[in-house]
Amino acid sequence: MAKQLTLEHITVLAGTQPLVRDVSLSVRSGEIVALIGASGSGKSLTCSAALGVLSHGLQMTQGRILLDHQAMQPDELRGHVVSTIMQNPRSAFNPVHTMLQHGIETLRITTSARQTTAQDTIVQAMREAGLENPETLLKLYPHEMSGGMLQRMMIALTMLSHAPFLFADEPTTDLDLVMQARILELLHSLIQQQKLGMLLVTHDMGVVARLAHRVMVMSHGEIIEHASVEEIFTNPQHAVTRELVNAHLSLYDMELTNDMEFA
Ligand SMILES: Nc1ncnc2c1ncn2[C@@H]1O[C@H](COP(=O)(O)OP(=O)(O)OP(=O)(O)O)[C@@H](O)[C@H]1O
Ligand SMILES: [Mg+2]
Structure with missing residues (x-):
């Protein structure tokens, strides 16, 4: 490493x-x-x-x-x-991608996880980052999340990236x-x-x-x-x-x- x-x-x-x-x-x-x-x-x-x-x-x-x-x-x-948690979380997300798509995209960079197992991994990381009901949040787009939720989502993505x-x-x-x-x-x-x-x-x-x-x-x-x-x-x-x-x-x-x- x-x-x-x-x-x-x-x-x-x-x-x-x-x-x-x-x-x-x-x-x-x-x-x-x-x-x-x-x-x-x-x-x-x-x-x-x-x-x-x-x-x-x-x-x-x-x-x-x-x-x-x-x-x-x-x-x-x-x-x-380098993974990032940026000052303005909204700008770090693709507005037309759901949280699930962001998670899968992040995982794809470092692993070849299949989508079914990928979802469990993403949900787990979101829980660890303090996001409640991650299964529901996975379907949301950035504009449907609060700033604080997006910040926690970035931390979840950091954990998934293994950078x-x-x-x-x-x-x-x-x-x-x-x-x-x-x-x-x-x-x-x-x-x-x-x-x-x-x-x-x-x-x-x-x-x-x-x-x-x-x-x-x-x-x-x-x-x-x-x-x-x-x-x-x-x-x-x-x-x-x-x-x-x-x-x-x-x-x-x-x-x-x-x-x-x-x-
Ligand atoms: N796109 C831009 N065009 C012109 N000036 C810019 C641009 N972005 C930032 N600046 C200027 O560059 C300087 C440094 O900005 P920067 O965002 O790095 O500050 P910072 O230390 O992160 O401040 P903060 O603690 O408020 O986040 C500031 O004076 C800012 O106005
Ligand atoms: Mg700054």
Whole structure:
């Protein structure tokens, strides 16, 4: 199984305006790397560029993606090497395909399961992702599902894909608190049991503290800080990082001090 996915010098332009500048990062299997930063700092575009799914008008002008040090084309990565939970779940689904068709399509990439057994496998994955009555949901089209349901469906598809890496862009934004906790637990166990490597884009520093091993901080299209999760919380170097950490701590009526213990 692949051990390391590396993004090297990713640069994205809109016309002549750089939106992502020379971003390099790597994720090893079994590792959760958090990508954090203010809204608009370029986190989602970095993921989209690596997967070759930039929207019209945007261009990746520099950069490459390596799997175990071997250069890969974005379309070799999508679905096979990297599964995704995207920030806007609706855009990740084909509007004219049912959930069953999406499941079968995902399974087809990695296995040759016959449709009868495929349905059981898909139902099982949907249950694990917290979807109730999966047999009924299989008949539904994306527009008939809520955002939170689609997010859970993407997690089910991730489990079905057996891709060794996962890009999760705000994977729990559309979910209620109970479901958030459940999905984060599920993602965590996927990392541990299947030794998945995950790039986790999030605004939630609580999630970073709980799940991430390493943290990359983006600001204005660039990586400005890279450190272990302990260092980020106890000794953030950059003003932007300090602000993110302080905003999180203020929720608990705390602030950064020089001798903070990492809990
Ligand atoms: N299609 C586009 N054309 C022009 N600019 C774009 C386009 N898509 C995104 N941008 C700009 O690129 C910048 C980075 O966007 P991106 O979606 O990567 O931010 P982000 O870090 O994921 O933010 P958020 O935390 O809000 O999701 C933003 O300033 C955004 O306005
Ligand atoms: Mg985003």
